[in-house]
Amino acid sequence: MAVTKATKTSPTKSDKWILRLYVAGQTPKCIAAFANLKKICAEYLDGQCQIEIIDLLENPQLARGDQIIAIPTLVRNLPQPVRKIIGDLSNTERVLVGLDLRSRT
């Protein structure tokens, strides 16, 4: 499937994406999510993103701040508004919608 950039909310080059991926240990879902995220970052964000991995098994208290329930959860704090993308990020289309790179249909 050919994926084109959405124009409206597309960040300019100077914008830095800050993405936080919440995982709980090295579960298959979490590993898949990380791999998928790296791919999307490279393909659609020109690598202009900073990925932070938070393992809740190590820092359970951090789940509270971003209201994490589901694992894995990808949180986009910047640019606003906050978005939460849950799941292993295998559905690239939905991830792009979640990141506001693709308009909801």
Add this chain to the structure above:
Amino acid sequence: MKKNSAPSHSALAKSPTGIRGLDEITLGGLPRGRPTLVCGRAGCGKTLFAVEFLVHGAIDYDDPGVFIAFEETEEDLTKNVASLGYDLADLSRRKKLTIDYIRVERSEIEETGEYDLEGLFVRLGHAIDSIGAKRVVLDTIEAIFSGFQNTNILRAELRRLFRWLKDKGVTAVITAEQGDGTLTRHGLEEYVSDCVILLDHRVRDQISTRRLRVVKYRGSSHGTNEYPFLIDEQGISVLPITSLGLEHKAASERVSTGIESLDQMLGGKGYYRGTSILISGTAGTGKTSIAAHFVDAACRRGERCIYFSSEESPAQVTRNLRSIGLDLEPWMKKGLLHFDATRPNFHGLEMHLLRVQKLIDQIKPSITVFDPLSGYLTLGDSLEVKSMLTRLLDSLKGRQITSIFNTLLEGDHSELQSELGVSSLMDSWILLRNIEHNGERNRGLYILKARGIAHSNQIREFIFTDRGIELKDVYAGAEGVLTGSARAAQEAREKAAAQLRREAIERKKRELERKRQALDSQIVALRAQFETEAEEIKKEIALETSREQALQMDRVQMAQLRSGNGGSKPRRERNGKGA
């Protein structure tokens, strides 16, 4: 941690909720270490139930607790229960309680494949471990159904969650919204099956009633009825009134009615303590006054009383009673008499009963008055009213409280119509009647029954004086039964006749006296006459005697003279001697 002493016959360990009444119904509390489902519609008190479970656990049973809120923030929750006197912030500081607000916002969430709810587990696990929690509340976990689309994942995860909670050994309360025809909207009862409690808030005839039912309790017996419960400034109270049996003691102590003549009618001593007395009568026959006399006498003895007035305000009752010389206000000031004036239809039957129970528990009176009971009639069908009264009576008797129930009779010919069918529940029944005669209305009182008391079978006339109630014997004579002015007139007539009779007797007595006096004086006169005559006769006798002597002497002298010595005296004397 304080161990809950579970009943010996029950192998299941229990965590007391600290909610008044609930622990009795469940015989000790919720199943320890297992999840309990509390379901009900919006506004039925689920959250409050959960909060009380945690707060009582933290304060009374030293069980720290975790509150996972899906609907309210920590601040809101803290504020909401502050009105009940629960300081959640303080409990949090003391590490007795952790509140974690989990916000599930559908619009923020994009689902992109496989996921699980490990985040929830992590948060919960962290909260539990941080304070060593023994109790957990999930309020309302169903909120996550609105946040996630994949219900298959949710259901699998919930199943895992409840198993995990059990493994953790925490006693959990999970609240859920009631669905149509199902206990919960999303079928949580499928996963949480150890204990299910249903809260219900129904409104009938504009009166709201809250009820609680233990739908199931695996591994334990429990009360199965619907129990009414109250939410007030002290939180939830469930009163398992139906669980009382007929095991109350029967005291042989007697308590004065406060009316001497009524005591006389009741075998001279009054009612038995701990019994129930029904006073029925038509409007204005003095039911309240009789009850008030009883209260007054009790307060004089220093006993505590509660007066449940369902039609008049306390001020009105006390003012009216002052007119017959009864002042209850000092007793109220002293704290011996507690007035509770509420219309029962303000709360509904069950709620009213609950309020009564709570008040009785609080004040612990030895005497209660319900004036009038008729106000309860309108609140439900007679079966409901009767069952409520039965429970009320049982609990009053169980506490050895002597109670008076006033009921209003409609019409004058209904004396035998058993009032609400409750007369069989009552130990004594005093009936007040209007007796209409000669164009006036008088009050009559008689005792229809008094269990265990040799009571008078007489109708007494009942009179209000400014010194209270007096009972007068009615006139029962040749003229029939008379009361009021007719009795007074008849009495006056009889008094007059009696007076006349008394006067006649006096007169006769005086006459007799006079006769006796006349006789006496006659006797005196006769005696006087007799004495004079006797004197005379004595004198005559003396005279005659002296004359006789003289004659004798003359005869002697004559004889001397005849013997020849005539002429000289001595001779004659000698002759005389010799003769």
